[in-house]
Amino acid sequence: xxxxxxxxxxxxxxxxxxxxxxxxxxxxxxxxxxxxxxxxxxxxxxxxxxxxxxxxxxxxxxxxxxxxxxxxxxxxxxxxxxxxxxxxxxxxxxxxxxxxxxxxxxxxxxxxxxxxxxxxxxxxxxxxxxxxxxxxxxxxxxxxxxxxxxxxxxxxxxxxxxxxxxxxxxxxxxxxxxxxxxxxxxxxxxxxxxxxxxxxxxxxxxxxxxxxxxxxxxxxxxxxxxxxxxxxxxxxxxxxxxxxxxxxxxxxxxxxxxxxxxxxxxxxxxxxxxxxxxxxxxxxxxxxxxxxxxxxxxxxxxxxxxxxxxxxxxxxxxxxxxxxxxxxx
Amino acid sequence: xxxxxxxxxxxxxxxxxxxxxxxxxxxxxxxxxxxxxxxxxxxxxxxxxxxxxxxxxxxxxxxxxxxxxxxxxxxxxxxxxxxxxxxxxxxxxxxxxxxxxxxxxxxxxxxxxxxxxxxxxxxxxxxxxxxx
Ligand code: HEM
Numbered sequence: 001x002x003x004x005x006x007x008x009x010x011x012x013x014x015x016x017x018x019x020x021x022x023x024x025x026x027x028x029x030x031x032x033x034x035x036x037x038x039x040x041x042x043x044x045x046x047x048x049x050x051x052x053x054x055x056x057x058x059x060x061x062x063x064x065x066x067x068x069x070x071x072x073x074x075x076x077x078x079x080x081x082x083x084x085x086x087x088x089x090x091x092x093x094x095x096x097x098x099x100x101x102x103x104x105x106x107x108x109x110x111x112x113x114x115x116x117x118x119x120x121x122x123x124x125x126x127x128x129x130x131x132x133x134x135x136x137x138x139x140x141x142x143x144x145x146x147x148x149x150x151x152x153x154x155x156x157x158x159x160x161x162x163x164x165x166x167x168x169x170x171x172x173x174x175x176x177x178x179x180x181x182x183x184x185x186x187x188x189x190x191x192x193x194x195x196x197x198x199x200x201x202x203x204x205x206x207x208x209x210x211x212x213x214x215x216x217x218x219x220x221x222x223x224x225x226x227x228x229x230x231x232x233x234x235x236x237x238x239x240x241x242x243x244x245x246x247x248x249x250x251x252x253x254x255x256x257x258x259x260x261x262x263x264x265x266x267x268x269x270x271x272x273x274x275x276x277x278x279x280x281x282x283x284x285x286x287x288x289x290x291x292x293x294x295x296x297x298x299x300x301x302x303x304x305x306x307x308x309x310x311x312x313x314x315x316x317x318x319x320x321x322x323x324x325x326x327x328x329x
Numbered sequence: 330x331x332x333x334x335x336x337x338x339x340x341x342x343x344x345x346x347x348x349x350x351x352x353x354x355x356x357x358x359x360x361x362x363x364x365x366x367x368x369x370x371x372x373x374x375x376x377x378x379x380x381x382x383x384x385x386x387x388x389x390x391x392x393x394x395x396x397x398x399x400x401x402x403x404x405x406x407x408x409x410x411x412x413x414x415x416x417x418x419x420x421x422x423x424x425x426x427x428x429x430x431x432x433x434x435x436x437x438x439x440x441x442x443x444x445x446x447x448x449x450x451x452x453x454x455x456x457x458x459x460x461x
Contacts, residue, residue, distance in 0.1 A: 043347065047340055054330040144444030146350035148360065155446050165448060168391035225388040228443045229362050236359040239350040244359075279339060298331065 003190065006204035010212045010259070017258035021251050030254050031234065032243040038261035045268025046276060053280050059297035061290045064283040066105070069291075082288050089287050096284060100129050109194075124188065131181035134174040135210070137161065138217075141172070145235045167222070175218055182211045206272055209263055216256040226250040362442035365434040370427055375414030380424075394421060394449075421453050430455075 020026045067078025083089045095101045108121035141158055144150045162170035186207050189199045220226055226249050234246040246253075267273065279285060312319070312326055319326050330336060371377060379386045380393060397419040400406040409416045410424075417424045429435045432455040440446065 043344065046343070050336060050340055051330065054333065054336040057331050143350070147353065148357070149441065150444035154444055158445065159448075168395045169445075170448075227387050229387070229439055232442060233359065233361040236354060236357065240354040240357045240359045241351070242359055276339075276343070280336070 002199060002201040003204045003208075006201045006208050009205060010208045013209075013259055013262050014212065014216075014255050017255045018251050020258075021254045027247075027254075028245050030258055031246045032238065034261045035238060035257060036243075038264040042264040042267055046273070049268050049273055050276050050280065053277070057298045058282045058286070059299070060295055061286045061288060062282050063286045063288045064102075065288050066102075069288060084287055084289055084292070086287060089285060093279070093285060097278060100125055100132075103128055123184070127181045127184040127188075130177055131185060134178035134181060137174040138172075138178060138214070141174075145232050146239050148232075148236055169221055172221075175214060175221070178214045179211060179218065182207060182214065186211065202271060206263075206266070206270060209259060209266070213256065213259045213263065216252060216259060220250075220252045220256060224250060224252045226253045362439045364436075364438045365431060366429075367434070368428065368430045370430055374412075374428070378413045379428075380410065380412050391447075394425070397421075397424070421449060422455070426455050 017030060020030050063083070065082040067081030068076060069082045070077045070084040077084070079088045080092045080095060083092050092101075103125045104122070106121050106124050108119045110117050110119065137157065141154065141161065144154050144158070147154075158172070161172045161174050164171060164173065186204070189195050189203060189207070230246065230249050231253060234244065234249065237244045263272075309327075312328065316326055316328070366377075381389070386393070398421075401419055407419070410419055411417070413428075415427075417427055426432065436447075436455075
């Protein structure tokens with residue numbers, strides 16, 4: 001089953017990082033070489049993938065419409081479910097990207113007494129949204145390791161995120177939410193037989209990998225602490241392109257870093273590319289204006305047509321001789 | 330490329346965001362926080378030591394504070410401790426800050442660097458601030 005394979009890979013990555021850093025000289029490899037390579041693969045991979053998508057022609061307007069199209073003035077137009085103009089498309093995209101509006105419509109389909117029934121299922125939407133928001137906020141908070149001096153808005157996010165003021169170092173809610181929401185998404189894949197049936201290693205692996213990254217971060221923050229000052233000196237060295245061999249940072253940090261490098265490398269080749277893909281989805285990013293604007297298929301062969309007017313011009317005399325009626329004398 | 334303008338624009342925004350840590354640090358000095366142990370109280374110590382080993386304190390000093398707080402506030406165990414030949418209270422203000430009387434050059438030096446701002450100082454004072 002896919003989940004065991006994916007789980008084994010994540011465990012193997014963790015073990016590789018954990019075992020690797022004990023070998024003398026390998027700190028440089030895991031701390032500097034691998035992260036740089038990973039960032040390079042990520043950037044180049046994403047750009048090439050998007051460029052490849054960009055080369056596919058989109059001949060017709062194929063937005064998925066979920067409401068009334070622009071029609072007669074007294075029929076109510078559903079602007080953001082059936083956008084007519086670019087402005088409406090932009091609003092629709094913003095709502096989709098920030099609120100996952102299409103996922104909000106997700107239904108639960110079940111067999112009840114031999115009949116198919118459809119019911120509301122907002123938990124997937126909620127968990128999906130929390131997962132993404134938490135991931136985003138965790139990333140923003142991580143900027144404190146990459147900017148010196150730390151801008152005050154990051155302190156503010158940190159204070160808001162830790163407003164419950166539980167424990168030292170203070171508990172950060174989004175870190176926990178990330179694991180909880182990711183855990184639900186994983187549970188759903190395993191628990192729901194229909195979803196389990198269509199789940200592949202490519203579905204389990206990113207989920208397990210991200211949960212693994214978050215868990216290693218949480219362990220590093222609250223349980224097996226590392227010297228954060230050395231960590232920041234090291235990350236600043238990486239991003240200012242003057243890497244220094246990280247010294248005296250615990251193995252847990254290398255596990256975190258190695259799993260992140262794995263995520264970066266995996267990203268461009270996986271379903272995680274939906275980050276770029278959502279913007280390039282013809283079913284989302286096009287206005288439904290087929291009736292208003294003529295769209296010409298870009299790969300159409302340039303057909304040489306011979307219109308009736310030209311035909312008549314060519315044969316007018318012969319047509320008159322044969323007594324065939326002509327339009328122009 | 331179809332819609333090339335829009336796609337390239339999007340890619341440029343993506344790259345600008347993702348590589349922000351790199352270009353914003355380019356040519357930076359990648360400095361490291363240097364907390365100073367240079368206080369008269371520390372010079373006066375018989376042995377230069379913290380309440381735990383220096384290596385441990387670097388990573389876990391907040392745990393010590395947490396333990397002290399629980400012991401003092403919840404369990405009422407206010408007996409003094411002896412560090413470096415001095416008797417001290419288990420206290421943030423009168424313990425840690427007795428020796429580390431240079432809060433700005435010590436605690437804050439690291440905390441600013443690590444991007445944290447402990448809320449303890451909402452209520453507690455450091456020795457330089459005087460009292461209400
Ligand atoms: C190269 C990039 C990264 C570095 C250098 C890094 C480093 C760190 C460090 C040093 C900590 C401990 C923080 C502390 O003790 O206050 C941490 C915590 C954490 N990291 Fe990362 N990390 C990176 C990327 C990520 C990513 C991509 C994720 C998202 C999955 C993530 C998720 C977490 C979580 C959830 C924590 C627990 C604390 C919190 O909620 O912020 N990290 N990371």
